[in-house]
Amino acid sequence: MENSESAAQPPPAPKPSRRRNKRGEGGRLREDIVTAAAELLDEAGDEHAVTLRSVARRVGIAAPSIYPHFPDQPAIMLAVVQREFAALEQLLRSGLEQAGDDPRRRLRAVCDGYLDFARSHPERYRTMFGGVWIPALEGSSLTEEDMASLGSEAMELLAGALGECVAAGVAESDDVPADATALWVGLHGLAHQRAVSPSFRWPQDVADRIVTALAHLKDA
Structure with missing residues (x-):
């Protein structure tokens, strides 16, 4: 059973959602996705750390938002x-x-x-x-x-x-x-x-x- 001190602590705040790109800024989101994938790769040294979910989480977007730019994980890695x-x-x-x-x-x-x-x-x-x-x-x-x-x-x-x-x-x-x-x-x-x-x-x-x-x- 949790003590009163731990129970009183608020849950961690979720990462703020990424601001929606203005018209014509889709290229910037694509670069953000590639940069996030490269950072995950550097940190883990393993391509399996680069998933649609992990990249989306790093960028601050929903995973489906990746699809207009990359059809799958291998396409992100290729980039x-x-x-x-x-x-x-x-x-x-x-x-x-x-x-x-x-x-x-x-x-x-x-x-x-x-x-x-x-x-x-x-x-x-x-x-x-x-x-x-x-x-x-x-x-x-x-x-x-x-x-x-x-x-x-x-x-x-x-x-x-x-x-x-x-x-x-x-x-x-x-x-x-x-x-x-x-x-x-x-x-x-x-x-x-x-x-x-x-x-x-x-x-x-x-x-x-x-x-x-x-x-x-x-x-x-």
Whole structure:
């Protein structure tokens, strides 16, 4: 039986409902939904924490209000991942711009930017590349093309930087797309192992060794 003190405490106040968007503000609600899903993902590190109910609760709306923007949970997750890939691509482009015209520096800027992104956004990175989110396409609104297109621009930037090195005669790749894929696998492996083995004493030049070997760079 509750004592008088606990019985006298009022129940927690419900979260205020979200103010109804004005005409033309539907795009803002869509972004709020994506942001809420990303926050839930960061907090839990598990896509199962992202449900229509949990997202609606975080935004302060009723769950049915999500449907005009996203038909199901996988569509929300796709939007989260697409936004993170866009952030990665912007980071890589900024690195290329700052690297100038030297092809070696441009390639390293892309590689370093990738590793920096993985280190700075571990939960988002795991969702993008680490198998945290592998949706079942059957029964969802997603298509194979939706999944195949993820990260395509980032890969094009990496392949483009490697191709510049080959054209400048500082790399010996005879199959740029294949070697760019191998280089990405090497970078991903390093990013993953750094995350899961933080106490390992990584050689300071380990990234240099990976890029030099997999990009087939010639001695400077």
